[in-house]
Amino acid sequence: MKQNRVRIYEQGSPSVLRYEQAAIGAPGPGQVRLRHDAIGLNFVDSMFRDGSFGVSLPFDLGVEGAGVIEAVGGGVENLGVGDRVAYYFTPGAYADVRLIDAEFLMKLPDDVSTDLAAALTTKGLTAWMLLKRVHPIRQGEFVLVQGASGGVGSLVSRWAKALGATVIAAVSSPAKAADVRSHGIEHVLASNDPDFTATVLAITDGRGVDVVFEFVGKATIKQSVQALRTGGHLVHVGSASGLPVSKDTSSLAARRIRYTQPSTPQYVNSRSNLNAASSELFAAFRAGVFGEIDPARYRLSDVVRSHEDMAARRITGPAILIP
Numbered sequence: 001m002k003q004n005r006v007r008i009y010e011q012g013s014p015s016v017l018r019y020e021q022a023a024i025g026a027p028g029p030g031q032v033r034l035r036h037d038a039i040g041l042n043f044v045d046s047m048f049r050d051g052s053f054g055v056s057l058p059f060d061l062g063v064e065g066a067g068v069i070e071a072v073g074g075g076v077e078n079l080g081v082g083d084r085v086a087y088y089f090t091p092g093a094y095a096d097v098r099l100i101d102a103e104f105l106m107k108l109p110d111d112v113s114t115d116l117a118a119a120l121t122t123k124g125l126t127a128w129m130l131l132k133r134v135h136p137i138r139q140g141e142f143v144l145v146q147g148a149s150g151g152v153g154s155l156v157s158r159w160a161k162a163l164g165a166t167v168i169a170a171v172s173s174p175a176k177a178a179d180v181r182s183h184g185i186e187h188v189l190a191s192n193d194p195d196f197t198a199t200v201l202a203i204t205d206g207r208g209v210d211v212v213f214e215f216v217g218k219a220t221i222k223q224s225v226q227a228l229r230t231g232g233h234l235v236h237v238g239s240a241s242g243l244p245v246s247k248d249t250s251s252l253a254a255r256r257i258r259y260t261q262p263s264t265p266q267y268v269n270s271r272s273n274l275n276a277a278s279s280e281l282f283a284a285f286r287a288g289v290f291g292e293i294d295p296a297r298y299r300l301s302d303v304v305r306s307h308e309d310m311a312a313r314r315i316t317g318p319a320i321l322i323p
């Protein structure tokens with residue numbers, strides 16, 4: 001049997017992505033063969049591609065997918081042919097069909113489509129980690145989201161608002177600002193606004209925000225520190241613009257700012273907390289917290305263009321690849 005997959009033989013620009021055919025065997029013990037309906041596009045994929053993370057080559061890209069089980073290996077319990085499932089943070093997702101250990105899979109509720117699961121799982125579990133574990137949101141808190149138009153940032157902004165926070169969203173362009181506003185976020189600022197800090201202080205009655213969720217890194221982290229209240233929490237989730245040159249620990253300490261740098265697999269790391277987190281995530285979706293999620297769609301064979309668009313910041317919100 002054949003699979004269509006995306007593999008890299010060297011790290012670099014999007015042009016290193018090779019869409020190719022390869023043989024695929026039967027599932028081994030503990031494995032299933034999964035036919036993807038949709039594959040999540042995540043910023044971390046570009047970091048595996050461009051060399052930000054070391055990988056052993058050749059490397060099969062993609063960490064998230066959703067689809068239907070086609071065949072089951074020995075010893076697999078609780079999953080069978082025809083089950084609709086999804087997974088997150090398991091490399092090798094950029095393929096129409098793949099082998100995967102059954103232990104990484106979660107069954108999807110009937111009302112969660114495989115397209116939605118591929119768009120929502122990794123990003124939504126990250127939002128869950130941030131808002132429910134790393135900085136549980138309290139009613140009335142002021143929250144700044146740097147990178148609020150992104151896949152994770154858009155979910156964090158909407159969920160924090162639903163939990164009772166006043167959200168200040170930072171974005172780079174008027175089109176992205178309009179999209180973020182259309183989801184009910186009232187305060188949307190341009191991240192390059194020279195009056196950024198003054199505006200944040202005006203919105204927060206001179207105090208500064210309680211917490212920043214920082215997805216952009218190098219380009220904005222200084223501004224994030226300035227926007228925080230004394231004793232606030234700087235949650236450094238990602239560095240889409242590059243890693244900050246250095247962390248100014250003395251100025252953080254002088255203002256009693258707590259700095260954390262969490263990663264989703266540290267918090268969603270067992271079957272029981274995956275079940276708990278995904279139940280809360282899908283319940284929030286059903287309750288309308290995220291509004292309509294209409295991910296940008298690319299053909300898997302058009303993967304180079306999807307990475308070009310991600311690098312050029314042309315995508316707003318989540319995106320998926322369709323085999």
Ligand SMILES: NC(=O)c1ccc[n+]([C@@H]2O[C@H](COP(=O)([O-])OP(=O)(O)OC[C@H]3O[C@@H](n4cnc5c(N)ncnc54)[C@H](OP(=O)(O)O)[C@@H]3O)[C@@H](O)[C@H]2O)c1
Binds near residue numbers: 172
């Ligand atoms: N710690 C974890 O476990 C974890 C989990 C998931 C994601 N992350 C990280 O969180 C960040 C966001 O992930 P995502 O999947 O939501 O990515 P994404 O959809 O591509 O969003 C990134 C956002 O950052 C902004 N940005 C600012 N400068 C940028 C630049 N030079 N290049 C690209 N984007 C830039 C863009 O918005 P504007 O154009 O409006 O500025 C973009 O919407 C990434 O750094 C990712 O690695 C971390």
